[in-house]
Amino acid sequence: MKVKKEKRKKRIGIVFCTMVYLFLFLPIFVVVTNSFNATTRKPYLSWKGFTLDWYSKLWDNTALLESFGNTILIAVLSTVLSTIIGTLAAVGIYRYKFKGKGIINALLYIPVVIPEIVIGIALLTIFSNANIPRGMLTLVLSHVSFSVPYVIFNVRARLSGYDKSIEEASMDLGANRIVTFFEITLPVLAPGIAGGALLAFTLSIDDVIISYFVNGQTKTYPLKVMESIKSGVSPDVNALSTLVLLGTIVLVFITQSGILSGKHKKV
Amino acid sequence: MSKISKHEFKSNTMPAIVTVGPVAVLLVFLVVVPLILVAVMSFCQTDEYYNVVHKFTAENYRKLVSADYLKIYGQSLLIAFFTTVLCVLIGYPFSYVIARTKSKKKKLLYMLVIIPFWTNSLIRIYGWRSFLGNTGWLNSILMSLHIIDEPISFLYKTGTTVLGMVYCFIPFMVLPLYTAIEKLDGSLLEASSDLGAKPIRTLFEVIIPLTASGIFSGCIMVFIPCLGYFFVSNILGGGNTDMIGNLIERQFKSANNWPLGAALSIILILVTLLLVKCYQKAGGDMDNLGV
Amino acid sequence: MGTIVELTGVNKLYGTNHVVKDLNITVEEGEFLTLLGSSGCGKTTTLRMIAGFEEPTTGSIKVEGESIEEKEPFERNVNTVFQTYALFPHKTIFNNIAYGLKMKKVPKAEIKERVLEMMEMVQLSGFENRYPSQLSGGQKQRVAIARALINRPRVLLLDEPLGALDLKLRKQMQLELKRLQKKLNITFIYVTHDQEEALTMSDRIAIMHDGVVDQLASPTEIYEHPATRFVATFIGETNVYDGCITSITDGIATVTLENGAVRVKCDSSFSILEYATVSVRPEKMRFETKPQDGFELIAIVKDYVYVGSVLKCIVSLPNGNELKIERLAGQELPPIGSVIYPYWAPEDGVLIHNDSYKIFKALDEIKLA
Numbered sequence: 001m002k003v004k005k006e007k008r009k010k011r012i013g014i015v016f017c018t019m020v021y022l023f024l025f026l027p028i029f030v031v032v033t034n035s036f037n038a039t040t041r042k043p044y045l046s047w048k049g050f051t052l053d054w055y056s057k058l059w060d061n062t063a064l065l066e067s068f069g070n071t072i073l074i075a076v077l078s079t080v081l082s083t084i085i086g087t088l089a090a091v092g093i094y095r096y097k098f099k100g101k102g103i104i105n106a107l108l109y110i111p112v113v114i115p116e117i118v119i120g121i122a123l124l125t126i127f128s129n130a131n132i133p134r135g136m137l138t139l140v141l142s143h144v145s146f147s148v149p150y151v152i153f154n155v156r157a158r159l160s161g162y163d164k165s166i167e168e169a170s171m172d173l174g175a176n177r178i179v180t181f182f183e184i185t186l187p188v189l190a191p192g193i194a195g196g197a198l199l200a201f202t203l204s205i206d207d208v209i210i211s212y213f214v215n216g217q218t219k220t221y222p223l224k225v226m227e228s229i230k231s232g233v234s235p236d237v238n239a240l241s242t243l244v245l246l247g248t249i250v251l252v253f254i255t256q257s258g259i260l261s262g263k264h265k266k267v
Numbered sequence: 268m269s270k271i272s273k274h275e276f277k278s279n280t281m282p283a284i285v286t287v288g289p290v291a292v293l294l295v296f297l298v299v300v301p302l303i304l305v306a307v308m309s310f311c312q313t314d315e316y317y318n319v320v321h322k323f324t325a326e327n328y329r330k331l332v333s334a335d336y337l338k339i340y341g342q343s344l345l346i347a348f349f350t351t352v353l354c355v356l357i358g359y360p361f362s363y364v365i366a367r368t369k370s371k372k373k374k375l376l377y378m379l380v381i382i383p384f385w386t387n388s389l390i391r392i393y394g395w396r397s398f399l400g401n402t403g404w405l406n407s408i409l410m411s412l413h414i415i416d417e418p419i420s421f422l423y424k425t426g427t428t429v430l431g432m433v434y435c436f437i438p439f440m441v442l443p444l445y446t447a448i449e450k451l452d453g454s455l456l457e458a459s460s461d462l463g464a465k466p467i468r469t470l471f472e473v474i475i476p477l478t479a480s481g482i483f484s485g486c487i488m489v490f491i492p493c494l495g496y497f498f499v500s501n502i503l504g505g506g507n508t509d510m511i512g513n514l515i516e517r518q519f520k521s522a523n524n525w526p527l528g529a530a531l532s533i534i535l536i537l538v539t540l541l542l543v544k545c546y547q548k549a550g551g552d553m554d555n556l557g558v
Numbered sequence: 559m560g561t562i563v564e565l566t567g568v569n570k571l572y573g574t575n576h577v578v579k580d581l582n583i584t585v586e587e588g589e590f591l592t593l594l595g596s597s598g599c600g601k602t603t604t605l606r607m608i609a610g611f612e613e614p615t616t617g618s619i620k621v622e623g624e625s626i627e628e629k630e631p632f633e634r635n636v637n638t639v640f641q642t643y644a645l646f647p648h649k650t651i652f653n654n655i656a657y658g659l660k661m662k663k664v665p666k667a668e669i670k671e672r673v674l675e676m677m678e679m680v681q682l683s684g685f686e687n688r689y690p691s692q693l694s695g696g697q698k699q700r701v702a703i704a705r706a707l708i709n710r711p712r713v714l715l716l717d718e719p720l721g722a723l724d725l726k727l728r729k730q731m732q733l734e735l736k737r738l739q740k741k742l743n744i745t746f747i748y749v750t751h752d753q754e755e756a757l758t759m760s761d762r763i764a765i766m767h768d769g770v771v772d773q774l775a776s777p778t779e780i781y782e783h784p785a786t787r788f789v790a791t792f793i794g795e796t797n798v799y800d801g802c803i804t805s806i807t808d809g810i811a812t813v814t815l816e817n818g819a820v821r822v823k824c825d826s827s828f829s830i831l832e833y834a835t836v837s838v839r840p841e842k843m844r845f846e847t848k849p850q851d852g853f854e855l856i857a858i859v860k861d862y863v864y865v866g867s868v869l870k871c872i873v874s875l876p877n878g879n880e881l882k883i884e885r886l887a888g889q890e891l892p893p894i895g896s897v898i899y900p901y902w903a904p905e906d907g908v909l910i911h912n913d914s915y916k917i918f919k920a921l922d923e924i925k926l927a
Contacts, residue, residue, distance in 0.1 A: 013364040017376075020361045023434070024383045027394025030404065031386065034397060045402050085289045092286025104287065107294045109553055110302070113487075114539050115495030117512045118532045121519050122301035125529070129304060145297035148290060153554065168611050169644035171631040173709065174661035183657075187648045206388055208498060213519060225389045229502060233393050241390045248385040252378065 028245065035238035042232040054235040055243075061236050067224035068240060074136070074220060075204040078143035083197040085144070086151025087189070093152070094159045108149040119146060120213035127214060134216025142214045143204045150203065151196035158192025302536070309529035317523040327530035336514065340534075343510040346425060346500075347493040350432040354489050355482060357433070358440035362481075363474075366448035380441055392431050392502050399427060399503075428508040431499040436492070440485040443555055447481025448474075484555035487546050491539050511535060561623075562587040562745050563608060563713055568617030570603050570769075577603050579769040581617070585713070585747060590739055592748045594756040595766035596792075601749045602641075604766070605715050608747065609638045622712060632661070636713040637706035641721055643698045645690035651677070651701055652686040658709040672708055679738070680704045696727045703735070707742065714739075716748045720755065732759055753793050757781070765789050787910050790837035797843065797881045799836045800912060803828055810904045817875045818854025822907035835910040840870065842906035843883040845898040853901040857881060859894050873898060 037044060038051040058064070093101060111119055123142045127134055166188070170180040186193075208222045215223055225237055312324045330336070365376045383391065398404045399421040406418040421427055451474065459469040475482075497512035511531060518528025547553070563585035570578035578600040585591050593601040606612040608619060610631035618625055626634055637658070646654050652673055653660075659669045677683050680700040690698055699719060706714055719735075720728045736759050739746050750756055756763050757777045764774040765788070773785040784790035790798060801815035803824070811824040813836055822836050845857070857873035860880065864870075864887060871883040871891075881900060885891075892898060 013360075017361055017364050020357060020437075021379060024380065024437070027391040027398065027434070028383055028386055030394035030397050031390055034394075045397055045400060046407075085293060088286040089290035092283055096283040096286070098280070098283040098287065100291070101287075104291055104294065107298060109543075109556065110294075110298050112556055113491065113543055115492050115512065115535055117495035117497060117515050118302075118305070118535050118539075119298075121515060121525075121528060121532055122305045123297065124519060125304045125308060125525070126297070126301040141297060145293055148293060152290070163642050163644060165640045165642050165644035166646055168609075168631065169638065169640055169705075170646070170657070171611075172609060172636075172638045173658035173705065174632045175657070176630070176632050179661070184646060188646075190648075202385065206384070208387075208389055209495070212516075222387050222389055225387060225393070226498065229389065229393055233390070237390070241386055245386045249382060252382070252385075 031238045032242045032245070034233075035235050035242045037235050039235070042234075044232050044235055054239040058236045058239050058243075063219070064221075064224055064237065064240060067219040068221045070136070070139075070218055071205055071221040074139050074143055075201050077140045078147060078204050079197050079201045081140070082144045082147040082151050082200045083193060086148045086196055086200075087155050087193050089148070090152045090155035090159060090192075091185075091189075094156065094162075095164075108152060111146045112149050112153075116146075116207075116209040117213075120210040123210065124213040134214055135218045138214045138216065139211055139218060139220065142210050143200075143207065146207075146210060147200035147203050150199045151193075154196035154199065155189060155192040158189050162188065305529045305532055308526050309533050311526045311529075313524060313526060317525075319525050324526075327527045330527060331530055331534065339509050339514060340511060342425070342508065343494050343512075346429055346432060346508065346510060347490050349429045350436060350493050351486050351490045353429065353433045354437050354440040355486065358437055358444055358485065359482070362441050362444035363448050366445045367451075367453075377445065380438055384438055388435060389498060389502070391434070392499055395427075395431055395434065396422065396502055422503060423505040423507045425504070425508050428500045428504040428510075431503040432493050432496065435496060435499060436489040439488040439492075443481040443484045443488070444478065445481075447478040451477055480551065480555065483546060483549055483551045487542060487551070488556055491542060494535060494538065560587055561585070562621065563747065564618075564620040564623075565604070565608075566618050566620075568604070568607065568614045568619060570600070570607065570612065571615045577769050578607075578614075581769075581771060583764060583771060583774065585745060588743050588745055589761045590736070590746045590748065590759060592750060592756040592760040592763045593766055594750060594753060594763050594792075596751055599766040600769040601751075601766045602717055605638075605717055605747060605749050608713070609636060609715050610634050635711055636715055637709050637711040638715040638717065639702050639706050639719045641718040643690075643702040643722075645698055645701055645705075647690055650687050650689060651682065651693070654690065654701055655705045655708055657705065662709070676704045676708045695723050696731065699723060699731060703738070707738070707744070711744065713745045713747060716746060718750055719748075720750075720752075728755070735759065757793070765792060767792070783908055784837060784910060787835045787837070787912060790835070790908065790910060794839065795882060796837045796839050799838075801834065801836065803830055803832050803834050803909075806830060811909060812852070813909070815855075816877050817879075818856070819852070820855060820901075820907070821852040821904045822902075822909050823905045824909040827911070828909060833912045835912045836907050837910060838902050838907045840882040840884040841868075842902050843881065843900060844902055845871070845873070845883055845900045847892055847896070847898055849899050850901040852904075853899065855900045857898055857900055859892060859896055859898055861894065862891065873900065 034044065035054055036050050036052065037047055038053070039046055039048040089104075093104065120142075123138070123145070124134075127138050132138055166184055167180055170184045171177070175183060206222065207220075208226060211220050211223055212226070219227070221240075225233065228234060228237060308319060309327055310323055310325065312320045312322045312326070314320050365373065365380075368376065370376075396403070400406070401418040401420055401422070403421075405421065406415070409415045410418065455473055455477070456469055459473045460466070464472060494510060495512040495515070497510065497516045500508045500510050500513055511534065515528045515531045515535070518524045518531065543553075546556075561584050563583070565581050565583045568578060568581040569576070581600075581604060583591075583604075593604060595601045603612055607614050608621075610626070610629060610633075614627060619627055621634065621636060646657070649657070655673045655676055656669050659672060664672075674683070674686075677686065680703060682697060682700050682704065685693065685697065690701065693701065699722075702719065716735075720731050723731060732755055735746075748756075748759065760777060762774060762776055763780055765772045765780065767786075767788045773780055773789045775783075775785075780789060780793055784793065784796075787798060787800075790796050799813070799815045799817075799820065801813040801820075803811050804814045804819065805812045806824060806828065809823060809825070810821055811828060811834075812819050812821055813834060815836075820836060822838075828834060855875065857875050859871060860874050861872040862869055863872065867887055869885045869887045869889075869891075871885060872880055873883060874880050883900060
């Protein structure tokens with residue numbers, strides 16, 4: 001009887017989880033399906049048969065492609081910048097004693113905790129007060145400002161299990177500081193840095209709210225989508241989303257299996 | 268080379284400046300100063316061209332207590348509250364099952380929660396709109412099955428906005444819960460049942476107290492950003508389910524009354540501070556809020 | 559044989575915290591020198607100054623006659639075995655051990671040969687491609703030692719290298735380390751807080767206490783002739799009595815304690831009316847049921863504890879102090895509670911200069927003023 005009960009409990013669990021997954025994937029299913037919809041009438045909702053046209057038409061929609069290019073460019077730039085700044089900061093905060101450390105630590109939580117819209121309007125305010133023309137530059141700066149804390153948290157988590165004496169050991173064995181940094185410090189922190197960078201990239205690509213306030217005339221992909229929502233999202237946008245989704249899934253599986261079979265073992 | 272500069276093991280001013288300097292500059296100019304400017308601006312007036320004039324007024328704050336706005340605050344809190352509660356109710360059992368599964372697919376199950384979030388969130392919310400709209404999938408299916416004769420309007424209801432919010436924020440609930448539940452020592456559950464507790468007692472006496480930190484941080488990570496997610500209620504609520512985020516957005520975009528928007532933001536900041544203080548009082552660790 | 563490491567007047571301050579005070583140590587080539595002391599006594603700081611991770615506030619450190627304070631750790635011909643092993647988690651065992659040679663740009667073929675040879679020496683053959691996380695504590699320890707020794711340093715610094723191992727493994731590794739040291743004829747400077755470890759392994763021991771070396775001598779010397787009260791109590795079990803020398807005749811001093819006078823051998827450095835401490839090891843203590851010549855101690859038997867072949871008698875003096883006296887098991891014993899008279903052969907006790915008299919003197923001067 002007990003076994004039966006266990007089994008029933010397990011089955012309820014599976015059913016419940018499946019429902020949650022369905023919930024999570026339902027709109028994606030809608031997006032993917034709509035990208036094959038042959039309809040040409042706004043708001044592109046009723047099903048008019050299967051077509052791959054939108055995937056070829058996509059390449060003619062230069063405004064959309066340009067916005068996508070902007071998104072990628074901003075994501076790459078802000079990820080590189082925030083990863084460098086964040087890694088340096090995490091190492092510095094971990095290693096050195098200085099005045100104001102507590103303040104910096106506290107300030108790091110602000111972009112994480114405060115609603116994005118507040119960060120967005122605050123950045124808009126400073127850029128307009130400082131007469132910085134809104135566009136690529138302000139977008140990158142804004143994205144850096146909200147992703148740096150995440151990079152720092154990730155690297156810091158890695159540092160908390162970090163034995164400083166391995167750097168001393170390296171120097172003891174004849175490696176100078178620069179060699180030690182590249183041979184020891186960086187590789188050991190690499191998973192944390194990579195995790196932080198990945199998070200920064202994800203946050204940047206998907207950011208709507210903050211970009212919405214600081215973009216000026218520059219359109220990012222999410223903002224382009226936002227613009228088109230009023231008139232109905234055309235299937236080529238869905239097609240692009242489907243391609244991006246496919247790309248990320250492939251990327252994720254490559255990196256995940258890479259981490260699984262990789263030789264870097266946990267400390 | 269001088270002795271001090273060569274042996275900088277202890278002298279750490281220079282390396283500290285080099286490593287922490289950039290982030291300090293960033294935090295000052297892109298976080299602290301902007302927020303101070305917002306606070307200052309909330310006391311400013313606008314001229315007839317909607318330009319911010321640096322003249323003191325408390326008018327913006329007076330406007331904040333108008334009946335229309337109070338209604339929207341109430342609505343915001345309500346939506347955020349139901350979103351948080353639903354996220355816990357759905358997220359907890361879900362996280363529990365995937366965190367305690369012994370199957371090798373655990374990692375995959377975990378990844379499956381995150382993958383949807385690599386598709387642009389607007390697109391996904393729009394997917395819901397396509398699904399729920401009058402000519403959307405759900406109505407089409409229901410009509411073709413002759414369950415209903417006329418489309419039901421699912422959109423533009425508070426419930427729909429809550430659904431969209433739950434959809435947006437459920438991973439922020441699942442991730443901390445998953446971490447907390449995974450850390451839970453299985454022998455504690457055995458000990459509890461060994462000592463005579465029925466499963467439901469074990470749940471309330473052992474499992475939930477031990478994973479409370481995950482629930483707390485999940486709630487903070489859902490409730491606070493929810494207040495500012497204006498686009499969800501734009502797309503699914505169509506103006507009927509405005510939240511404080513929508514108000515702010517409008518002041519900075521269409522209505523072009525920045526000082527009023529700034530004052531509204533100050534409310535949001537105060538709510539955030541209050542909740543974070545409560546969270547810390549309850550023993551919450553700030554580090555758990557970083558995803 | 560000659561001097562290989564020389565510390566002269568070395569001081570180390572962290573802010574106002576004086577961690578190492580005016581340290582003078584010379585280490586002979588090929589010797590096994592241990593810095594022994596409890597935590598916070600400055601022993602690890604001393605080691606780190608030799609390695610180059612810390613800089614002396616004042617004083618000089620010479621290795622092979624050459625001042626090295628100006629040299630970076632990676633320029634010094636000394637290597638360290640760290641307490642936490644400090645193995646590189648992202649490198650295989652082979653690459654961990656090869657690291658130092660790689661830094662010296664030794665040809666690849668030679669690196670391989672030397673690493674494999676070293677791995678055999680520390681009994682780790684076959685572990686080349688493992689990662690540190692896949693090894694047990696003892697194996698990690700061997701890797702740490704191999705990684706340092708492969709560079710053929712003139713001096714090997716070991717910072718509590720066995721601290722993290724369990725007792726059995728620690729004993730085994732103690733012997734192995736000693737064997738390696740003799741075989742390779744490398745100078746070892748070894749830091750530990752474990753006195754037994756220090757006594758079994760070292761040629762000489764420097765006992766550190768509050769940043770000062772109390773005594774630097776061979777294990778036997780330290781055990782039998784402790785130079786300070788601290789050394790006497792720190793090494794092995796002992797009974798100490800503080801008192802004042804009241805007379806000296808024929809190299810035997812009579813020391814008056816709170817509980818009465820005792821007799822102990824003394825040298826010419828002591829004078830009458832000097833405050834001094836008498837230290838007597840439990841195994842040197844004796845007692846009878848009737849008073850002994852020259853000894854005025856009276857005690858009551860509190861308890862007997864059997865420790866294998868010997869029997870520990872716990873007796874208490876009138877002022878409440880307890881003494882430990884060891885006897886061979888199987889001897890007839892007075893019942894618990896009976897009065898006994900502890901004594902010892904005067905040459906079995908050690909007389910130690912007692913610094914505390916300085917405090918009394920200072921107090922007296924303040925009073926007089």
